[in-house]
Amino acid sequence: MGKCDMTKDFDIIIIGGGGAGLAAGIMARRAGASVMVLEADTKLGGATAHSAAVLYAAGTSTQREAGIANDTPDAMFHYVMTLAGWEANPQSMRIMCEQSGPALEWLRTLGVVFPPDYLVCSGVEEVPRGHPSIGLADALINTAGAEGVEVAYGTRVDKLLIENGRVVGVSADGTELRAGAVIITTGGFGNSPEMIREFFPTAAAHGDWTYAVHYAAPFILGDGIKLGQSIGAAIVGKDTGLLLPTSGLGKWIEAFLPPWIMLVNTNGFRFMDESAPYAVSGYLLNSQHERRAYAVFDEPTLEEASQDLRFADPYHSGAAMPTWEYSLLRASIANGKIFKAGTIAELAGKIGVDPLTLETTIGKYNADCDQNRDSQFFKEMPKRFPVRTGPFYAREVRASVIGQTGAGLNVNEKAQVLDQHGRLIPGLYAAGEVLGCTVGKRYSGGGMGICNAMVFGRLAGSAAAAESVGNG
Structure with missing residues (x-):
């Protein structure tokens, strides 16, 4: 001693x-x-x-x-x-x-x-x-x-x-x-x-x-x-470190993207399973051109899926995802933070994506939904939500929220x-x-x-x- x-x-x-x-x-x-x-x-x-x-x-x-x-x-x-x-x-x-x-x-x-x-x-x-x-x-x-x-x-x-x-x-x-x-x-x-x-x-x-x-x-x-x-x-x-995905609609801890969206990069292609855990989703988002993507969904999906709380809290933390909650989505559509269009081509123009590419991507996605599968990224869901019935919506998504340095x-x-x-x-x-x-x-x-x-x-x-x- x-x-x-x-x-x-x-x-x-x-x-x-x-x-x-x-x-x-x-x-x-x-x-x-x-x-x-x-x-x-x-x-x-x-x-x-x-x-x-x-x-x-x-x-x-x-x-x-x-x-x-x-x-x-x-x-x-x-x-x-x-x-x-x-x-x-x-x-x-x-x-x-x-x-x-x-x-x-x-x-x-x-x-x-x-x-x-x-x-x-x-x-x-x-x-x-x-x-x-x-x-x-x-x-x-x-x-x-x-x-x-x-x-x-x-x-x-x-x-x-x-x-x-x-x-x-x-x-x-x-x-x-x-x-x-x-x-x-x-x-x-x-x-x-x-x-x-x-x-x-x-x-x-x-x-x-x-x-x-x-x-x-x-x-x-x-x-x-x-x-x-x-x-x-x-x-x-x-x-x-860890960067979490966010819609940027509010300063919240989102962490998980809702699995009912279809996510495309600025080239108009899907690039990931939208339900991927945040251990990989943020890295995938930041590897895309311009480090951003767009969540795309249609009117029936908004009405049904955004009100289904099964998707909100997979860790039982008591913290849901307010950004993807129905009333906030409606308000964000009304104030223009979420793009709204009557056709896929019009939506593509609003988000700066090639319309033919986006239409092709959505066509493949919908065909898979009809067969209750995801042949590209094998996303598993209790129910599929195609992008088929307008109006159609899109919101920019980034992985910019620091979960850990x-x-x-x-x-x-x-x-x-x-x-x-x-x-x-x-x-x-x-x-x-x-x-x-x-x-x-x-x-x-x-x-x-x-x-x-x-x-x-x-x-x-x-x-x-x-x-x-x-x-x-």
Whole structure:
């Protein structure tokens, strides 16, 4: 045991009180460390509290309860790395895959419920690994309080304190606090246009269409990345992350396109299964010419399908898709935000698509609908909706809503932050969306963000406490 440092205010200081920070705080307290969470907002929860609270995991008790007994972390790792074309950090991905199941079981001990009948394939995996939860954010907040994690609200850290090459604390509004270790869990940078331009240019290219799903969490501004940069931390994962599809009709979290639309690119061709999970749909949209497409539908589809709530909430999150709801669609048609035409050729002219191509595309689509199939992209639906009876409608669609930013700090297997040369920055840990080594080229499926927050949050809390308490 090292010499006791009597100048410490706390064993652990955690910058950011979202899911990763709370998980870290709970683990650190249970390891005997004194913990202070510095939260810029007036409440805890961060992006986690604004999410659908889905955890991506393999080999879980919830899967077994649902009759899935053969899923493994190895299978999850193979899927994640294959989807990313191996353009991802294997060490980070391996840790998340191996620790995803234990993280879920840990959350269950905190009172989080993972209904087995809610399990979904939230990416393009062969077995369902998306675990929608009930009460995740509240359980973390309540447990942190019960364990004695201290919290200072309205406290935005502006500097890391360094002594002899080691992080020894923080400065916030001129007040210095010292600790045996600091954990950065400030989330991503989805609410910072400046950082989006620098680190997520694909998102920035959409201009006014771009916003983040956690716009209601105002301090997700990239503070942790800036703090790391200020002391030489490596920034990895530039221009990676998750972009969700949106109609642009309102500032909502849509995530899923309604499967009853027919989607065409600016050349007039279909290019995807319209019901594809957001782990792939946004990437497909952004690979199209001009990075946009058009949702096309007809009058009977509008009347029937947009009022069918079966399509609205596949994750059981309680968050429907207001953009594609009947009354809003009618209002958007009336104010001209949705194009309306009496013929397909007229509609093609309004959206700038070759009319013969659009008519041919719709003809093939309708013929498939008549045979209850999709011979091009194999979309599965309980009922088909052809585009046949006017008036006809079209609305521009883009993938411009930031579900997760991918650029951020690099860490090792103990969640210790690395510098630009791959060396440890002593005393500094990080977890959650502030990391840049946990997404890779492709977002694997709904729940990977929560997986990162829980896995690396727990890891950072335990490792930092072992170091700080052992030296104090």
